[in-house]
Amino acid sequence: MMEKALSQSLPSLNALRAFNEVARTLSVTRAAETLNVTHGAVSRQIRQLEDQLGVSLFRREGRGLVLTAEAEYLRASTSQAFEQLTHACGHLRRRAAGAPVVLGCSGSFLARWFIPRLHRLKARYPDLNLHLTADEGEKWPLGADVDAVMRFAEPPWPADARVIELAPERIGPVMVPELIEVAAPDPSELLGLPLLHTESREQAWPRWFSAEGLDVTQVRKDQSFEHLNYMLEAALVGLGVAIAPAYLVEEDLRAGRLVAPWGFIDTSARLGLWLPPGEPGREIERLIQWLRLELEAQ
Amino acid sequence: MMEKALSQSLPSLNALRAFNEVARTLSVTRAAETLNVTHGAVSRQIRQLEDQLGVSLFRREGRGLVLTAEAEYLRASTSQAFEQLTHACGHLRRRAAGAPVVLGCSGSFLARWFIPRLHRLKARYPDLNLHLTADEGEKWPLGADVDAVMRFAEPPWPADARVIELAPERIGPVMVPELIEVAAPDPSELLGLPLLHTESREQAWPRWFSAEGLDVTQVRKDQSFEHLNYMLEAALVGLGVAIAPAYLVEEDLRAGRLVAPWGFIDTSARLGLWLPPGEPGREIERLIQWLRLELEAQ
DNA sequence: CCATCATGTCAGTTTTTCTCACATATTAGC
DNA sequence: GCTAATATGTGAGAAAAACTGACATGATGG
Numbered sequence: 001m002m003e004k005a006l007s008q009s010l011p012s013l014n015a016l017r018a019f020n021e022v023a024r025t026l027s028v029t030r031a032a033e034t035l036n037v038t039h040g041a042v043s044r045q046i047r048q049l050e051d052q053l054g055v056s057l058f059r060r061e062g063r064g065l066v067l068t069a070e071a072e073y074l075r076a077s078t079s080q081a082f083e084q085l086t087h088a089c090g091h092l093r094r095r096a097a098g099a100p101v102v103l104g105c106s107g108s109f110l111a112r113w114f115i116p117r118l119h120r121l122k123a124r125y126p127d128l129n130l131h132l133t134a135d136e137g138e139k140w141p142l143g144a145d146v147d148a149v150m151r152f153a154e155p156p157w158p159a160d161a162r163v164i165e166l167a168p169e170r171i172g173p174v175m176v177p178e179l180i181e182v183a184a185p186d187p188s189e190l191l192g193l194p195l196l197h198t199e200s201r202e203q204a205w206p207r208w209f210s211a212e213g214l215d216v217t218q219v220r221k222d223q224s225f226e227h228l229n230y231m232l233e234a235a236l237v238g239l240g241v242a243i244a245p246a247y248l249v250e251e252d253l254r255a256g257r258l259v260a261p262w263g264f265i266d267t268s269a270r271l272g273l274w275l276p277p278g279e280p281g282r283e284i285e286r287l288i289q290w291l292r293l294e295l296e297a298q
Numbered sequence: 299m300m301e302k303a304l305s306q307s308l309p310s311l312n313a314l315r316a317f318n319e320v321a322r323t324l325s326v327t328r329a330a331e332t333l334n335v336t337h338g339a340v341s342r343q344i345r346q347l348e349d350q351l352g353v354s355l356f357r358r359e360g361r362g363l364v365l366t367a368e369a370e371y372l373r374a375s376t377s378q379a380f381e382q383l384t385h386a387c388g389h390l391r392r393r394a395a396g397a398p399v400v401l402g403c404s405g406s407f408l409a410r411w412f413i414p415r416l417h418r419l420k421a422r423y424p425d426l427n428l429h430l431t432a433d434e435g436e437k438w439p440l441g442a443d444v445d446a447v448m449r450f451a452e453p454p455w456p457a458d459a460r461v462i463e464l465a466p467e468r469i470g471p472v473m474v475p476e477l478i479e480v481a482a483p484d485p486s487e488l489l490g491l492p493l494l495h496t497e498s499r500e501q502a503w504p505r506w507f508s509a510e511g512l513d514v515t516q517v518r519k520d521q522s523f524e525h526l527n528y529m530l531e532a533a534l535v536g537l538g539v540a541i542a543p544a545y546l547v548e549e550d551l552r553a554g555r556l557v558a559p560w561g562f563i564d565t566s567a568r569l570g571l572w573l574p575p576g577e578p579g580r581e582i583e584r585l586i587q588w589l590r591l592e593l594e595a596q
Numbered sequence: 597c598c599a600t601c602a603t604g605t606c607a608g609t610t611t612t613t614c615t616c617a618c619a620t621a622t623t624a625g626c
Numbered sequence: 627g628c629t630a631a632t633a634t635g636t637g638a639g640a641a642a643a644a645c646t647g648a649c650a651t652g653a654t655g656g
Contacts, residue, residue: 009388009442013311014644016383028603041645043604053387054394062653063602070390076577077386081379085314088375089351090307092368096352144307159577277575279374279457312613326634339614341635361622361633 087276104135194240385574402433470562492538
């Protein structure tokens with residue numbers, strides 16, 4: 001038997017991890033599955049933690065669980081702490097195995113922004129072993145097998161992530177030049193043209209309409225696509241007017257394949273690099289540096 | 299025997315904690331003492347962690363240890379993560395036991411700034427159970443039995459702390475009005491007066507001299523005190539001119555007990571509230587709110 | 597009101613971790 | 627150089643912690 005010193009204020013770490021899982025899933029059973037143990041084991045861990053902290057963490061409410069205020073507070077810390085530990089260890093292990101740094105981003109961004117610039121990244125950091133993976137998911141926390149993701153999103157950022165803001169998102173209508181004759185057309189010209197949508201950004205057109213003083217109810221839904229990328233392909237073959245982030249059409253505008261007669265407007269979203277909490281590794285720092293450079297440059 | 303899934307990327311948490319301690323103390327033996335186990339146990343934990351991560355973490359260098367680059371990286375995460383867990387648990391436990399929120403600050407600040415304003419804090423948040431403790435130490439991380447500390451310091455802030463910047467530090471010479479006759483004296487008048495110093499801020503006078511264009515070599519060391527508070531007591535009885543942060547002499551200036559004929563100059567230091575990483579509790583948030591209000595007000 | 601689903605609990609077992617003793621390696625002092 | 631002192635590394639057995647599996651309990655919904 002061992003007396004517990006008061007200064008020894010850290011309870012069993014495994015109990016904390018069990019707590020974190022239960023708090024996340026709001027279910028002892030699901031948490032147990034994730035942790036590869038039986039629900040009994042998790043139940044005991046929670047009880048042990050409650051005893052050690054001297055607070056009640058969950059209340060049974062019918063068939064489910066609800067967090068007490070104390071649990072809510074604790075969860076904020078445990079989720080971040082375990083996020084951090086998980087990623088640091090995963091990162092180390094992968095690097096030790098010679099695996100590349102894994103960066104996730106949406107397929108559209110990958111195809112239209114990243115890949116065309118990849119040669120410049122390679123030129124700057126020839127030995128940077130980067131693996132790009134398409135990752136449409138809005139999910140957070142990151143899977144343990146991804147080092148970082150790039151995505152467009154709006155603040156506030158979640159507490160258990162580190163978001164490096166890279167650039168504001170700017171959106172605007174783009175189309176093939178043949179679709180519009182006038183050099184500086186009035187926004188109302190749009191009303192006569194087919195509008196292309198994406199399911200992931202349903203607010204894009206309404207937002208632009210209202211920013212330009214057009215009647216939002218006039219937004220027609222001529223054609224919708226699952227991803228930005230498909231919408232842009234459609235715009236490129238002249239099917240209609242797409243509303244797209246400026247960064248994704250840079251190349252097409254420069255090459256004259258598309259035009260953006262009304263320019264782009266700022267949205268409240270930001271292009272950000274989402275990292276697990278903690279210090280980024282050297283490779284990630286290089287990546288950030290290059291991204292900043294690349295996004296400022298133009 | 300259990301096969302380890304690749305996705306199971308979190309090694310033994312106790313091993314991570316052992317690692318964190320060893321990395322901090324650079325000694326298996328000292329870490330073992332802190333963790334209340336034998337050095338053999340810690341040695342095994344480290345080896346186990348190295349096996350699980352597939353990286354070497356320490357090199358024996360003569361009698362001591364040095365961190366590998368990988369260990370350095372890992373430590374950044376573990377220290378922050380365990381800091382966070384320790385404080386969240388300590389905070390919860392203390393609150394559960396009905397213990398007050400513990401705020402540390404220097405004795406001088408406590409006596410000259412905080413206590414005179416305590417009645418206002420009580421008026422605003424009558425049920426805020428706050429315990430103030432004098433804490434001269436510059437040490438970080440916080441002891442697990444303190445929820446936050448206030449201190450004057452210069453950026454950059456350490457990565458494993460959350461520093462809420464409250465106000466810039468402004469310093470200036472103060473003295474009893476009898477010591478100086480002129481209403482708007484020239485700074486050079488100082489040279490004829492005894493200068494009071496503190497050991498904790500040896501740079502205060504030289505900085506002020508050079509900011510005012512005076513010859514730094516002219517700084518005489520007439521009398522030195524261990525703490526700001528003693529220096530100010532000396533100034534109050536007319537022993538000489540003290541150099542003090544504006545916040546600590548507000549009351550004395552208002553009451554006419556002291557004068558600051560040359561005003562105050564900004565330093566690069568900030569008064570900050572140092573918190574462990576993670577979301578602050580509700581009590582701490584109230585405290586921050588009140589501190590902001592109180593420091594802006596004047 | 598019974599079938600279902602979820603959590604709580606217990607005794608016994610498995611797994612992990614720790615201790616203790618000894619081995620090894622480096623350094624400082626004589 | 628040798629020795630004493632200081633550290634870390636390693637093994638077998640002991641101790642502690644965690645897990646399992648079976649059963650109990652409580653809520654929900656047809």
